[in-house]
Amino acid sequence: MPRLFVALPMPEDVTIDLERLSTGLPGARWTDPEDFHLTLRFVGEVDHQTFWELGEALAAIRVPPFDLALKGLGLFPPRGEPHTLWVGVEDAAPLMTLKRRIDRVVREVGVAEEKRNFHPHVTIARFRFPPPPERLASWLTGRALFRTRPFPVSHFCLYSSVLRPEGAEHTLEASYDFVAGVMERA
Numbered sequence: 001m002p003r004l005f006v007a008l009p010m011p012e013d014v015t016i017d018l019e020r021l022s023t024g025l026p027g028a029r030w031t032d033p034e035d036f037h038l039t040l041r042f043v044g045e046v047d048h049q050t051f052w053e054l055g056e057a058l059a060a061i062r063v064p065p066f067d068l069a070l071k072g073l074g075l076f077p078p079r080g081e082p083h084t085l086w087v088g089v090e091d092a093a094p095l096m097t098l099k100r101r102i103d104r105v106v107r108e109v110g111v112a113e114e115k116r117n118f119h120p121h122v123t124i125a126r127f128r129f130p131p132p133p134e135r136l137a138s139w140l141t142g143r144a145l146f147r148t149r150p151f152p153v154s155h156f157c158l159y160s161s162v163l164r165p166e167g168a169e170h171t172l173e174a175s176y177d178f179v180a181g182v183m184e185r186a
Contacts, residue, residue: 002051002160004043010036028125053109061101065154066094071147081130086121
């Protein structure tokens with residue numbers, strides 16, 4: 001059964017900025033630059049019929065294109081031993097409109113609601129073991145003003161994912177244009 005998620009891919013210039021951050025912390029498993037994305041909805045494992053229905057239904061989503069900028073760094077969980085290092089979003093308002101529409105479509109094809117609160121971010125590393133607290137604090141402080149230039153967002157993608165010991169392997173399944181609603185299957 002396919003394991004799916006809906007996300008925004010990162011443009012090349014943003015990927016380069018994120019890749020520059022991806023060094024200097026012991027125990028970090030840095031995200032492959034080709035895998036940088038902002039997950040809008042984790043769908044999970046679905047049968048092939050639901051996969052097909054979801055793929056078709058997502059093509060009906062229409063929102064105006066918008067600009068987005070990444071800003072700031074954070075950790076999951078926010079307290080305790082961190083397991084994920086991420087970059088946040090500066091203004092999530094237009095992103096939230098898109099997220100709500102995606103959630104509605106996912107719900108309409110029969111996929112259960114997601115239990116976790118949505119916190120828009122791009123994961124840049126996962127920790128095998130937490131880095132020394134003083135090293136992590138120094139790393140975060142030195143990059144506290146991180147911000148990308150705003151970039152245009154005019155499409156989103158449906159990905160499948162296979163979990164591997166070295167990390168998830170993502171495959172682009174389809175891309176959806178906001179305005180035309182065009183779906184391109186990969």
